Amino acid sequence: MAIPVIDFSKLNGxxxxxxxxxxxxGCEEWGFFQLVNHGIPEELLEKxxxxxxxxxxxxREEGFKNSMPVKMLNDLAEKxxxxxLENVDWEDVFLLTDDNEWPSKTPGFKETMSEYxxxxxxxxxxxxxxxxxxxxxxxxYIKKAFNGGxxxxxxxxxxxxxxxxxxxxxxxxxxxxxxxxxxxxxVLLFQDDAVGGLQILKDGEWIDVQPLHxxxxxxxxxxxxxxxxxxxxxxxHRVLATPDGNRRSIASFYNPSLKATIAPAAELAEKxxxxxxxxxxxxxxxxxxxxxxxxxxxxxxxxxxxVKAV
Numbered sequence: 001m002a003i004p005v006i007d008f009s010k011l012n013g014x015x016x017x018x019x020x021x022x023x024x025x026g027c028e029e030w031g032f033f034q035l036v037n038h039g040i041p042e043e044l045l046e047k048x049x050x051x052x053x054x055x056x057x058x059x060r061e062e063g064f065k066n067s068m069p070v071k072m073l074n075d076l077a078e079k080x081x082x083x084x085l086e087n088v089d090w091e092d093v094f095l096l097t098d099d100n101e102w103p104s105k106t107p108g109f110k111e112t113m114s115e116y117x118x119x120x121x122x123x124x125x126x127x128x129x130x131x132x133x134x135x136x137x138x139x140x141y142i143k144k145a146f147n148g149g150x151x152x153x154x155x156x157x158x159x160x161x162x163x164x165x166x167x168x169x170x171x172x173x174x175x176x177x178x179x180x181x182x183x184x185x186x187v188l189l190f191q192d193d194a195v196g197g198l199q200i201l202k203d204g205e206w207i208d209v210q211p212l213h214x215x216x217x218x219x220x221x222x223x224x225x226x227x228x229x230x231x232x233x234x235x236x237h238r239v240l241a242t243p244d245g246n247r248r249s250i251a252s253f254y255n256p257s258l259k260a261t262i263a264p265a266a267e268l269a270e271k272x273x274x275x276x277x278x279x280x281x282x283x284x285x286x287x288x289x290x291x292x293x294x295x296x297x298x299x300x301x302x303x304x305x306x307v308k309a310v
Contacts, residue, residue: 001207003030003200005215009037011130023127024134027220027228031235032200034215035127040119045214047112048190052248055106056092056164064092064166069174077170085174090241096160113160117252120188120216121158124254127186127218135228137265145227145265146185146256155257157184163249165197168241176239176247181300182221183292184255189217195245201236209237222288222300223256226280229264234300258286283307 004026011019026033064070069088076083096102096117102110128142135141146156165176176197191198191211198209198217209217222234239249256262263282281304291306 001202001205002210003207003217004033005212006033006035007037008035008039008126011126020130020134023130026218027131027134027224027232030200030202031233032209032217032219032237034209034212034217035123036212036215038123038216040116040123040214040216042214044112044116044119045190047108048116048250049193049248051106051109051112052162052164052250053246055103055109055162056246056248059103059105060092060094060164061166064164067092073168073170073174076173083173088174089177089239090168090171090174091163091165091177091239093161093163096162098158113162116250117158117160120160120252121254123216124158124186124188124252127188128254131186131224131228131232135231135265136267141265142185142224142227145262146223146254146260148257148260155259157255157257158252159255160250160252163251165195165239165241165247165249167244167246169243171241171243174241176241178297179236179238180296181234181236182219182253183223183289183296184221184253185223186254187219187221188252188254189219190250190252191217192245192248195242195247197240197242197247198249199238199240201238206238221253221255222292222303223262223285226262226304227265227268229268229280231268236300256285258284258289260285262288280304281307281309283309 006022069090072085129139132139132141148155193211193213196211199206220232220234224232225234262285264280288307291303295303
């Protein structure tokens, strides 16, 4: 079983209805799908791979070798107890936003990643408009909700997480990244072409998200689940540690503003299934993030009801 692969270039052609249906299926049945021919220039994607790999070599590798997960794994290996490391991830990660400090020693990193983020944000907007249409919502509904609903165009949060999962000498004893759902809205992932490890949970079974050259993997976060009133679910996923290869993963998140109020769209409020037999609450996204920070790796449904309703 493989997650859906969709040719996004056909969206505005004769096969539009077919592509819309494929994306609807990807959102409703999988929560993950891959876009090919998505409009991000190949040349730019190749540069992104190059600068991120160089950044790891120049600015990140030494720090990872001296990190807590490495020390903990080495200690565990010496004990030979058969235990697993439960509360750490075998991951080197940093975040890029419009206003934080970026790596500065890698030639071309800032220019390349700034251009990439700009292109990904455009793609996120197109994907959200397709979701609007498939859900029967007005064009721009999701974007407006994420921006706080007051017409602002830049209040929503757009961050890019650059991760590497280095070769692990004892992959059976640690997770690359523990199983979780994503807290926010729409996630656009540019994953490694060759080194696998990403899996999603579908029908009780862990399924590989197959590496596919220069595709963009889309997945829906918790806030899309709420806005769609459960029609689109956020899906559990994880990364396995692997003994070979340094897996690169560049995930960009289009998330609500921390001040945005999130609730099921009125058009969908009476139609869809609710979580755990209860309607989704209405809450401020910043309050949800406070709960998520403490419960990221715990069951999803209780998070929705741990947030102060508004």
